[in-house]
Amino acid sequence: MTSPSPRIIRVAVPLPLREALDYLPPSGKAASAVSPGVRVLVRVGQRRLVGLVVESGVSSVIAPGRLRPVQSLLDEAPLVDAQTLGLIRFAADYYHHPIGEVVMNALPGLLREGAPVDAAGETAWRAAPGADPAAPGLARAMRQRELLGYLLELGADRAHAAEALAAFPGDWRPLMRALEEKGLVVREQRPCLAPSPGGGERHVLNPAQVEAVDGIWPQGPAPGFGVHLLEGVTGSGKTEVYLSLIERALAAGRQALVLVPEIGLTPQLLARFRSRFAVPIAALHSGLGDGERRCAWLTAARGAAPIVIGTRSAVFTPLPHLGLVVVDEEHDASFKQQENLRYHARDLAIWRARQQGARVVLGSATPALETLHHAREGRYAHHHMLARAGAARPPTLRLLDVRHKRLDSGLSAQLLAAVGERLAAGGQVLLFLNRRGFAPVLICQGCGWVARCPRCDTPMTYHAQARRLRCHHCDRETRLPEACPECGQVDPMPLGQGTERLETVLAARFPDAGVLRIDRDTTRRRGALAERLEAVHSGEYPLLVGTQMLTKGHHFPSVTLVGVIDADQGLYSVDYRAHERLAQLLVQVAGRAGRAEQPGEVLIQTGQPEHPLLITLLRDGYPAAADAILAERRAAGMPPFAHLALLRAEAPGEAAPMAFLAAAAAALRPRAARTVDLLGPVPAPMPRRAGRHRAQLLLRARSRAPLHRLLSEGLPLLDALPEARRVRWSLDVDPVDLY
């Protein structure tokens, strides 16, 4: 008689393994008593890892003698609910990615590392009323005196938690205990996420807004699953629509998840939410400390935060009462993660909304082509808001032909004149250039030598303030050469412009106008972006210079002129999405102009004023341009008329990536039949980066099912190829970049 195979627990561990691992329950417990969603400590080889139970009470194909028990349980109740576990499993399947790594993306850092679920909230300290650092009791305790002074500086009116005290030099805890004993400091225990104040002013919705709100969530109980595209021109008041929808969701007892682009979660936006809703709002963004993130996440997971607002990874937050999902600026590329688990937060959000019977709103002035396509095919409901809210009018757009014109550091005389006029009239001007640094190229005037990154084969960007050359592809940095290494001529010349040069030129040209630059270089420090955006509103800086960071959803009421320095970068790019991106970018950057009473003007410098895309966009607007691009995509058999997956490979040697992909293609081809095209392998559009040669193989199918079938069957074969050991390879399902 064979003994029945033991019941086991399946655990996802943070390792690049396709499957979860099988374990026996800890001694004294039945496998079925360990709930999925609980964290456990397990041994893998010699390592001890924190894993997440994804299944329990099932049987294993592994011989009982070879199974190890789980070492210990870290949670009493599941940390991750069944629905979120379902989402994790779906993401692992759909993106063909190791499930343990999906879990890593889904959990906040502390919880991933096994930190406890701290239900008590957090401890905070405030100075006792009248406490004075100069009090005689502290005369001989200098450090305690300093800490009390520090607390008072942070604000005597409220208590401050560890997060705020972290900046105090040295170990503050024993000092705080001493102060407490002296009665100079009072300890408080508080929930880690306090309700926001609410009670702020609200707009009376205009008819277009009312129609959108009622169409998406009719008064009353939760309407259930459905995807709604809210296509509203820039400044049409989409945020106000979201707020009203959230109000309805909350009234129906449901939670709302709001996803925003990477740099869209600004203090202004948060303030708008906090002044509208007197509830705990969990804001998940990169500026959070580990403790704050855990708190926000746990509060949401317990259903105690009715609103969760965050960037892409917030899509994994457990939300037991989810009723509404808002994806703001749904076309934004930052919703797609570009490394490791290459998921699209919008697509996962829709999947989970379907599971939980939630409404989805995709909001944008420039919807992604796949979203528009779904709306036109009737899969998504489509709502329009064609006019700006309040008194604001649409901006006027004009092309400035820069062919055969003398440019002053990239600026035409016409643009400079327009800037001068606006400044004289007291307006604010925004100049957009999607290239940071001083100049993209440093060239020797003697022999034509160009400073190149030896690891990427591309020109290095000259950064004047730092006096460095930086590679924007691999972050390599070098000192500025004083002379050409080839011919010895001194002072190589910067060629072309970046935002840093623009800032310098404008400051010299308009010495009385303050210039504020916003790009990745000026906002590296935590909190710097928020400070600079605040400064935009202060009115101190009439001239704003920036990259894409300045274009996303910001509301700058005083900006009346927007200048686009170079529209041509996107016109001839090899990427099949370049035109879509350019159209979105131009409309979004133009959308920053004239958002209040003053009308806005947009001037676009281009050397291709006859380009059909620019003409259609300016004459007929984004929907017409989108139609034209969709027609091109249909003809080329590209998304949304096809489904793609991209296999990428890289290695130090030139031959290995192509060899692996050729072997991969050979392994996949017999199974691809006539349903999946294998295009390539070819060297990547950027054939070398950070010292590694790169190549790619594109898989294309008319429908999703055969593509995913091929991937499910094929990837294990690729794992086993001998060529796979000489490369680093990855799969990108629904890639947004083909390089």
Ligand SMILES: Nc1ncnc2c1ncn2[C@@H]1O[C@H](COP(=O)(O)OP(=O)(O)OP(=O)(O)O)[C@@H](O)[C@H]1O
């Ligand atoms: N019904 C209304 N009446 C008056 N003003 C309104 C109304 N709705 C919104 N506004 C104002 O219009 C401005 C633009 O609104 P909002 O920022 O929501 O636009 P948006 O559609 O999100 O724009 P974008 O796509 O450019 O981010 C804001 O200052 C907002 O306060």
Ligand SMILES: [Zn+2]
């Ligand atoms: Zn480089």
